Amino acid sequence: MTVLSAELAFAGGRWVEGVEIRHEGGAIRSVKRVRGAGRGRILLPGLVNAHTHLELTWLDGLVKPAPFTEWASRLMEERAKLGPHDLEGSLRDGIGRSVAAGTAAVGDFAWLSQNDALRQSGLRAVSWREALGIAPGRAEDAARRALGFLEKKTSTWSPGLAPHAPYSCSGELYRRLFREARRARIPFATHLSELREELEYLRTGRGPFREMLDRLGRDAGSWSPPRRRPVAYLAALGVLGGATAAHANYLTAPDVALLRRFRSTVVWCPQTHAFFGHPAHPVKRLLNAGVPVALGTDSLGSSPTLDVRDEMRAAVGKGLPLNTVIRMATEFGARALGLRKSGRIAPGWAADFSVIGGGSPQEVLSGPVLDVIVAGRRLKS
Ligand SMILES: [Zn+2]
Known part of the structure; x- marks a missing residue:
């Protein structure tokens, strides 16, 4: 004792x-x-950092604010220069910075790095394995790649599954990974309703995202836009239940009602929100409606630090009461990570x-x- x-x-x-x-x-x-x-x-x-990408810690200050698709292209260019060892080192650096900042738990989106560093870090952690693939015909390959990273849970670590975003993943890929997450009883997360360009792409199939996907040769022409808003789209796909939604910056009243009905948890990243210059986050509407909102730093590609208390300070600066912000950074963070009896x-x-x-x-x-x-x-x- x-x-x-x-x-x-x-x-x-x-x-x-x-x-x-x-x-x-x-x-x-x-x-x-x-x-x-x-x-x-x-x-x-x-303290829980409910949304981050620790393998991108090496980006520290390297990518300047720009419209999202320009920023994403810059990030991909920079990432192409890195080898697997650099990525693992970057992940370890991110873990060290997190602990130094007082973080006890992280919800980490991982694309290329292995699970080992977080699994052995002692931090409570979910490694959400990201999947990408807008072409419906590529859903099976993309899902298999992500599933290949799943390993057994430990007492402090769990794998999770995370289709990247509605503008980068087909409905087929979302459904497949949601089914697998349910079957394996592991958390499911995604970036959701983060960007104006995302709303446009889902409504029309056109705009900066289509241009970027075409430039990258992602066969976006084989994908049909759902002509819905992102939250309603995921609800219609049947993949919103209990999901952790990173960002959720652009929400109508029906979107908020759907997130509540499907018991989703939102993760707000105040410093990244400011980096991209989005209009005010709907955090108060979400909390008033009974949707838990956790806090995340996102990656050092869009945030100056990996310090949850910097996000808490930003949240208090937006007029939220301190006690509410502490619950967001602890209890709601634990919920975002699918943890029971934690927070x-x-x-x-x-x-x-x-x-x-x-x-x-x-x-x-x-x-x-x-x-x-x-x-x-x-x-x-
Ligand atoms: Zn993110």
Whole structure:
């Protein structure tokens, strides 16, 4: 049995002063109030970066803001120069930066890198294997490639499946991977309703995405636009249920209602949102409708840092209450990763904590990271 004490803890969705927590076997056994305990330490449920691409950490500051398809082309050019070892090193660098920033869990989209680094990192993690393929005739090959990366879950790591986005994957590919994710009981995620160009492409089959896909020789001509908005399209395909939707920047009221009905979780990436200059994110409408919204950094291709607290500061800067933002970065993040009994400080829940120096709630955003604990194990000290 290990004992953790703190001056202040965010336990069960509220602040508790003076706490002593006992944990064993990776789970919290008891939470007790003890006057004067743990001076100068704030205990949070483990902070979750619910959407990132750690293998792209080497992009740090390399790609400047531009319209999305230009940015994506630049990113692909840069990526083509890298070998597999560089990518693994980049992933490890991303893991190191995440832990240093106080992150306990990550939802990582992986395209080329192997699972090993995250699986062995001690972080709680989902490696969402990305798939790409707009041509319906290529769905089977694209699915098989992604499925080839699936490995057995561990106590802290799980594989997941992630068709990249509605503008880069056919409905056939979405359906195939959704079925596999359900069968294997692993999380399913996608980029969704992120871009104006995406809405146009799904409505008309034309625009910058069509031009980019043609340039890349992706046989986009064999794909018929669904003539729906992205969320309604995925709902009609039958792949929205329980899905984790990264970004969801452009939403109508019916889109929000669908996300609620299908119990999806949205991941908002405030710094990346600002990088691309999107209009205000519908985070408040989503939360009011009962859709959980988690926070993510996305990759260093569009975000200046991999620090979830930078995203939290940005969210508070947009007028969200601090306690709501903490729930987004912990409890809702855990939900985005499909974790059960994780994201709260309460008996029976996972012993995952981010420990920050300080003694008042405001210091959560400014205090130094003292410790990261996952399944009862210290990752940083
Ligand atoms: Zn992303």
